[in-house]
């Protein structure tokens with residue numbers, strides 16, 4: 001399928017695909033057989049990706065990336081998403097990728113030197129610590145309970161977070177904390193950089209969860225108890241935490257969509273290959289109309305999802321917040337990917353459940369996408385609020401006010 005991607009975008013995606021097929025697919029097959037992705041394999045793939053000229057394409061050259069425009073990298077996110085180790089091989093893996101973007105956008109030169117450069121080089125790992133247990137923030141970010149108070153030239157952080165991706169392996173965390181108790185809930189929070197080694201940071205546990213069966217950074221519960229960091233660890237502007245989180249989450253939701261679209265497309269490709277070989281009732285499964293239509297439906301919906309993501313990305317590039325477009329893309333893609341991966345499990349029969357193929361891992365991994373980065377319902381709330389802004393009562397008044405005007409003619 002041709003999209004209106006630039007030459008640079010197409011060329012990078014193609015080179016990435018060659019690399020993924022030559023290097024990542026064989027490594028993935030071995031990892032599936034061993035039941036684990038080893039750190040050494042990840043680093044080995046990253047070294048090869050550097051030689052291949054496709055490492056960290058989304059980050060400025062001065063920080064160790066390739067300095068390409070967001071638009072030009074978008075299709076590459078999908079190519080990498082096709083493989084269990086694809087995104088980490090070229091260092092566009094969440095949550096580090098979103099954190100790199102945040103640091104590049106908001107960081108001071110010192111913060112970029114200390115955190116961004118080593119993060120891009122994969123010498124450091126990071127987490128974004130926002131979600132909290134009751135009575136703290138989950139779907140409703142206004143409920144943030146974690147506080148950061150100024151004491152001399154230090155921030156003192158107290159709070160309880162959970163579901164911080166990479167938390168248990170991270171070297172530093174970007175913590176969302178309330179810095180102004182009196183401000184409107186959306187205006188009194190800030191982002192603060194916290195090295196994990198700081199006294200008072202406790203990684204309580206890595207929360208057992210669905211997905212991530214071959215390894216990965218996990219999702220941690222973390223307490224912050226009288227955690228002191230220098231005042232220069234404030235990331236971005238004071239009390240602008242939510243605005244900054246949106247600057248991070250808008251593009252990050254779209255890159256997530258592309259990575260997950262890659263999962264769905266690979267699942268379709270595997271299912272097509274399986275159904276073309278496997279026979280039942282006198283012919284290959286690929287000849288059964290019922291299954292062919294399911295593949296067609298999947299292709300239609302995936303094309304729509306990709307088009308929506310590109311449209312939202314264009315809006316962001318034009319300087320618009322594109323909140324509605326991003327919300328629509330995120331909800332639509334998350335549901336399409338979940339439906340498609342589920343159908344491909346069915347198409348591959350027992351081998352859809354088995355873990356010789358990556359589909360079962362995709363199935364476990366993609367369910368969270370309907371929750372993470374804002375649950376479906378939370379995005380629909382925003383879309384619906386926008387939709388109800390232009391209610392036109394004249395559309396129905398002839399029906400609802402017929403007593404005043406006389407009943408409509410039968």
Ligand SMILES: Cc1cc2nc3c(=O)[nH]c(=O)nc-3n(C[C@H](O)[C@H](O)[C@H](O)COP(=O)(O)OP(=O)(O)OC[C@H]3O[C@@H](n4cnc5c(N)ncnc54)[C@H](O)[C@@H]3O)c2cc1C
Nearest residue numbers: 128129130131138139163164165368371372373374375377
């Ligand atoms: C794999 C994974 C990785 C994550 N990584 C991170 C991370 O790195 N950093 C971080 O800070 N957080 C992370 N999270 C947390 C994630 O952002 C939250 O799970 C999400 O925002 C929802 O919050 P919650 O789980 O507290 O759900 P709750 O707020 O408890 O809501 C539960 C459910 O209620 C429904 N709901 C909520 N509001 C409404 C409404 N108004 N109307 C109807 N239904 C509604 C939704 O279906 C929602 O899923 C991660 C979560 C997962 C699963």
